[in-house]
Amino acid sequence: MKVEDLIERARNGERRSIARLISLVEDGGADLAVAMRDLYPFTGNAYSIGVTGAPGAGKSSLTDRLVARIRSADLEVGVLAIDPSSPFSGGALLGDRVRMQGHATDPGVFIRSMATRGHLGGLSLAAPEAVRVLDAVGNDIVVIETVGVGQAEVEITDACDTTLVVLTPGTGDAVQAAKAGLMEIADVYVVNKADRPGSKDMVRELRHMLQMSDAEWKPPIVETVAIKNEGIDELWDAVEKHRSYQQEHGLLEQRRRRRIVHELKEIVAERQRLRLETECAQLLEDLATQVIARDIDPYTAADRLLASLQP
């Protein structure tokens, strides 16, 4: 099927076509640029929410309840469960799929898990592109739930309008979050499993840390018990409040601009990489031989490659 037909069908709500567009993003093939060009004019309406946090924090259950809350506001929602091709996250991903099946028959919810092995640009391109697919087909909200932890995870949350950081009481998550500069990416803190001992301590600890921050937006701290559906209204309110705050202060536009600049750089880098692989394949091999023989060092070899790339 032609890409333009695929897009038309997807925009008419055909789920298989939406899924196929996301597969294009996963594979990162030649059709992707075409699809992204054609889709782009239809984008810009969805608001994206990232859900991140340590494994076992209950991100999937929380996403599940949040989706139900969003649906009750009669908004259409797309969910992306992103697996940064981690060797050990397969189980978690499988779990997500099973847990989210309560929404499987709701035409206002589209759920897709996504790996990114094929995409040369990696997650930093694949995540915003997949969000764009779900945006273009008419979703009001796109939730990106990340599986596993690591640098990739932070990259994904960069692609969101509001980032939720989910923590669990009694795990030391709060201290870890602070140490690792997670304060910079969290827009809303969720203390999930808040019926466990230590929940109040964690909230107090977070509040204390936030007092030391001089950021304008002070991330609210929401206590939830996702599996009992507790605190979900408060969480949704916090997201809406953050959205309004950003809109009123021109921050949403700033944020989206940063993201576009980053994305443009990534596309350029990917194109240049492709050019290196096709136009300089032989030189690359020859230089590798010289580097292995220790006739030259890697940085000098790279300089020669760069010189040969100039027309």
Next chain:
Amino acid sequence: MKVEDLIERARNGERRSIARLISLVEDGGADLAVAMRDLYPFTGNAYSIGVTGAPGAGKSSLTDRLVARIRSADLEVGVLAIDPSSPFSGGALLGDRVRMQGHATDPGVFIRSMATRGHLGGLSLAAPEAVRVLDAVGNDIVVIETVGVGQAEVEITDACDTTLVVLTPGTGDAVQAAKAGLMEIADVYVVNKADRPGSKDMVRELRHMLQMSDAEWKPPIVETVAIKNEGIDELWDAVEKHRSYQQEHGLLEQRRRRRIVHELKEIVAERQRLRLETECAQLLEDLATQVIARDIDPYTAADRLLASLQP
């Protein structure tokens, strides 16, 4: 201090200078290329071992015991505990440091944890460069222990001559490993905590999976109980066997060549990225404005950036 003096001191065994060279790699600053050029002629002697696996598999204890075993063969060893800037791995890293302190007074062991936030080229450049520092200062073996899981982790193991994949009985790790294509990167399987129930089952399961693989090298499966120092001799034997096998079949050279080709591509990409940021800063902002206004799409904007980069 000048880079050349730093290198001389590091090669004379001064630990603070070695640490400072690794800091250069972490920061990815201007001095890094100079240091890497000057260091390169002294490299090529160390053999590198990657230790990867799910969190909680006991990678640190295993590394600790393996280091002791390597020392008993009178080999000098450098250890890198790489933290892929994960928001949640700070605790694990701290744990490692504490556990490895048994070697702190041994001049034949150099241990360093390493983050890579600053390095533009990310882990795929930082890992081989840090190994090269430890190689150039005279280590016979470099062990790279990865903290946390994710795509980054797989990238790091790409930088090693032998990759150990550490699994724990009764966790379903084996199935996950198979699903995620971990069979492709494992050179030796370690079933650690082998005194737990389910160890034999896991070994059987792994063996069964390995029978289906048509790779020439069949990864041995070693059962260990790191905290009791059991199975460590067998593990070291397995590493040595893999090393010999690769040397006899010309595979080590092939592997190192692949790595160098990858690294050259990364250095070129990083240089081009820098050029884009310095030479096209204004165009980048202008194009972002047009993309946000939906006058053009990101791929078309990237094409214009590429065109302007040609001299």
